[in-house]
Amino acid sequence: MERNEILKKITEIARDVFDNDEVELTEQTTAADVEEWDSLSHLSLISDIEREFGIRFTLSEISGSKNVGEFIDALIKHLDRT
């Protein structure tokens, strides 16, 4: 799956989790950029992404990704493995 396709999917999921259709994600977006993105919604986001793509993130990926771009790197690594 292409990077921008993944970004599009993740944006959709984020809009759903944050309950806000205005949310726009880029590779550079961080949690601080989105008002609704707190620790709880972060976990919901991860859980929904894991479900959607059928993968499981490692602990360091969940807590260590600095922005959406790094998150997509991790996702692609998992997708390549399966």
Place this chain on the structure above:
Amino acid sequence: MYSFKDLRKKSKQAVDGTPRRLAILGDISTQFLAVAVRGFAAFEYLPLEVYDTDYNQIEAQLLDPTSEVYGFEPDSILLWLATDKLYEEFLDLPLEARSGFASSIMQKITMYWDLIAQHCKANILQMNFTEVDDKSLGNYSCKVDSAFVYQIRKLNFMLAEAMEQRKDIYPIDLLSVQVRLGTSAFYDAPLYYNAKMSVSTDALPYVAKAVIDVQKALAGRIKKCVVLDLDNTLWGGVIGDDGMDNIEIGELGRGHVFTDFQRWLKQLKECGIILCVCSKNNEDTAKKPFEEHDEMILRLLDIALFVANWDDKASNIRLIQKTLNIGMDSIVFIDDNPFERNLVRQMIPEIEVPELPEDPALYLGYLQEQNYFETASFTGAGSDRTKLYQAEFERTKLMMSFESIDGYLESLEMIGEAKPFEESKYSRIAQLTQRSNQFNLRTVRYTDADIQSIANDPNYVTLYYTLRDKFGDHGLVGVVIMKKKNEEELFIDTWLMSCRVLKRGMEEYIVNGFMREAKKRGYKRVYGEYIPTPKNAMVKDIYKVMGFEEISENNYVMDVSKYKEKKIYIKE
């Protein structure tokens, strides 16, 4: 089961009514559980307000009389000491102190209970303990009292004993959720280390269900009665067709499945659940296994109301409900037949109708998983209610009148077909003539070869009938063989139908079909005969009901020109 995502969305929806108030206290993060519980309550139309305390606040909240939890004035407080935390505490203890671990935790929990009782009126929902597969000494751990598995199992047992002594404590059997899902699905290590959540998001809905089940029971929403079908539900086979000797019940083969199912039902009855029977059968035939079959677990004495007749099941269930004088929503209706289930569900939306798996071997596990019989009390000694209801039933049975089911039949979108016998169907037709006992007017048995020669004989008019509806195909369910008496008259040699499709207009459809066929071929009169057998009483009056004229006992005639097509909901 709902997903966590479903619950999260639903949690934002309010439910009308005065809410019960639930405070959640845990030594791990309970935010997601609070969301899941709110969502589950909304799905169950249970008004519930949930107060979630911050992580690891149990003692601070319970010791301070002015704490937020007490200020919330909860009806219930959920106490959750997670095994993950206990495990860490346990390993930090010196080896020699570990044997006393369960006792010391139990003391702590008892202290929590006492604090709650002192400071508020709330009852307590107490989570029991999941297991950690520690394996410090391998399997040997199980018998070493300083091993974690030994202590956590002991703790669960001590907890059970302590709860038994106190009326205001209601267990949440978290361990059973772990057992059902398996540890790998129940637990998510990255989630625990990242967010201090001790169950996976996939397992949360099951935990929320357990909490809501208990809340519903506390709100008085409990099941009181199970209404049971008989054929292929309580035993394998059809009593009316197969007879006492051939139904499957007992330790042999598939019978074992039904025996174990009955064992479980008997236990329900001993716990105070009322068992009733609702079956499409002749009453005598249906009762016989309960009276005479050696291997039946359930006996007539176990059944409060025994309803066996040929009316539709929704009407019969209403009769049962009125007699017992309990809410429809406290009744569970168990039937293997999807048609009956859908009819009852459609006619009585409040009733609980489990979607039984097709394989009877799976009935029991499926029903156990649904947890219908949550309760908030247990008195022990078996109740004598069964007998009381049995008497009351005889009185009300006479007073009942039944509603029409036309609307339901129409919604089924039934499609029927009537065709002359054809080669590919000979065996099925022969089989039906050999096996059908109840809806069978003359009970004439034919072999494959007989059917073939009848099909090819110009002196016979033959028809087979099929039926399907929006829920599925019933296949070949009816057979009619008419023999030519002379150029103007036909005699119905065979008319049989599968009891599976009773009372949905198939009878009328069949008559319409053969009368039309007689007319098309230029016959003037059609004769019918009923030959009584011990099993076919249900069709004794069918010709009369269909408008045939009685010419002598059990003999009837219909004038082709006078026949008016019956109104039915089966299309061609």
